[in-house]
Amino acid sequence: MSNRIRRLAPVLFCIAAIWPPAADAENATTSASVAAGELKALANIAGFRSAHFGMDEPAVRRAIGHDFGLLEDKIRVDLHPVEKTTVLTVTVEHLLPDTPPAVVSYIFGFRSQKLIQVSVLWAAEKPDGLPEAALTLRNYFDHLQFQDGKSATDGVLVDGSRVVFRGIDRNGHAVLVNFLTPSPEKKVAGALSLLRVTYAERTENPDVYVLESGKF
Numbered sequence: 001m002s003n004r005i006r007r008l009a010p011v012l013f014c015i016a017a018i019w020p021p022a023a024d025a026e027n028a029t030t031s032a033s034v035a036a037g038e039l040k041a042l043a044n045i046a047g048f049r050s051a052h053f054g055m056d057e058p059a060v061r062r063a064i065g066h067d068f069g070l071l072e073d074k075i076r077v078d079l080h081p082v083e084k085t086t087v088l089t090v091t092v093e094h095l096l097p098d099t100p101p102a103v104v105s106y107i108f109g110f111r112s113q114k115l116i117q118v119s120v121l122w123a124a125e126k127p128d129g130l131p132e133a134a135l136t137l138r139n140y141f142d143h144l145q146f147q148d149g150k151s152a153t154d155g156v157l158v159d160g161s162r163v164v165f166r167g168i169d170r171n172g173h174a175v176l177v178n179f180l181t182p183s184p185e186k187k188v189a190g191a192l193s194l195l196r197v198t199y200a201e202r203t204e205n206p207d208v209y210v211l212e213s214g215k216f
Helices: 003-012 057-068 130-142
Strands: 076-079 086-092 102-108 115-124 162-168 174-180 193-200
Touching (some): 057 086, 057 102, 115 130, 130 174, 130 193
Antiparallel strands (some): 115 193, 162 174
């Protein structure tokens, strides 16, 4: 994984932007298990693998070791320059078949210092394997039952990326899968294809630094 791609991770995972309205919301499709006539397992977005929302940093470090067998020297620590959140980042090989290495970022709240978000990013100059991985993820989440009217499998976000899936579970935890590939008409040198999965403890009033009214 190049340093260029590693540097993308903490910047892309801005907590305030994980659940923006779709630019073409009228085309988004929502579904309920009852309407579909099938019984789905209840979605439980508690975090990512062994790392659960509300864990402190030492617990998440242990979860990383358990899940991926990575030692402490493989964990990178960043401080988000605006939101003042702490971000632990690791690179994981073969997270999904036929995909480049994934950058997994664990984000801790500004005040709580507890895990509030996990983001997984695949980035590549060529999209080989990423569209197929996006479809795999869509199918995976679409087979879970989210709050009725709180899941979608289409739409465009304000950054131009496609909504592969998004949903909110019964506890208010959210997952967003989005895919961005450079337009063939706009040949931008060095542009990357990006597939991202974001798990968030909540989508409103995130635990990030905000300059209070009247303090400046």
